[in-house]
Amino acid sequence: MGPRRATKADLHDVEVLLQSYSIPVGGIHSEAVQFHVSRDKTGLLGCAGIEVFGDTVGLLRGIAVAERARRAGLAALLVSALVADVRLRGIATLVVGTKTAAGYFSRLGFTPVDRVAVPPGLLASREFDGASFGDTPLLKADL
Numbered sequence: 839m840g841p842r843r844a845t846k847a848d849l850h851d852v853e854v855l856l857q858s859y860s861i862p863v864g865g866i867h868s869e870a871v872q873f874h875v876s877r878d879k880t881g882l883l884g885c886a887g888i889e890v891f892g893d894t895v896g897l898l899r900g901i902a903v904a905e906r907a908r909r910a911g912l913a914a915l916l917v918s919a920l921v922a923d924v925r926l927r928g929i930a931t932l933v934v935g936t937k938t939a940a941g942y943f944s945r946l947g948f949t950p951v952d953r954v955a956v957p958p959g960l961l962a963s964r965e966f967d968g969a970s971f972g973d974t975p976l977l978k979a980d981l
């Protein structure tokens with residue numbers, strides 16, 4: 839139940855969950871993107887991923903919790919598990935792009951950041967595939 843690192847066997851369910859909320863799935867099978875997941879016996883409850891750029895910056899992506907598991911703190915737990923993992927690898931800053939959940943990430947300590955202030959490579963993530971990417975608000979948190 840508790841968050842754990844995803845294995846390849848989890849990724850199909852992750853993709854299905856993300857697609858059900860229209861969250862981009864481009865590149866999620868690549869080794870550059872690592873997920874934490876939580877499951878129960880009936881399936882995937884939630885997921886949160888990170889794509890690392892350079893040595894110190896990570897893009898938080900692919901965060902979703904199934905309706906039946908919402909408002910129990912699961913998304914916060916998944917993000918905490920990811921943060922603990924990447925801190926040990928030297929990641930010092932997390933960025934997230936969201937059109938619908940800026941308020942949620944503010945509660946987790948993220949603050950708005952200008953596009954020019956994030957590494958250009960990060961903006962090339964497949965998370966941002968699609969014509970309407972240009973106006974996706976970005977937020978960041980220093981760990």
Ligand SMILES: CC(C)(COP(=O)(O)OP(=O)(O)OC[C@H]1O[C@@H](n2cnc3c(N)ncnc32)[C@H](O)[C@@H]1OP(=O)(O)O)[C@@H](O)C(=O)NCCC(=O)NCCS
Pocket residue numbers: 859861901902903904907908909910911912913914915935936937938939940941942943
């Ligand atoms: C956002 C999401 C991951 C939160 O999952 P969760 O496990 O229910 O989150 P938590 O239990 O940690 O926190 C729940 C709180 O966040 C709030 N919240 C949920 N979605 C929110 C949003 N889009 N904006 C602001 N607050 C939000 C809830 O109202 C709840 O508030 P409360 O504690 O005052 O009742 C989940 O609602 C979801 O999967 N949404 C659809 C996909 C999505 O928007 N993903 C983020 C895209 S970047």
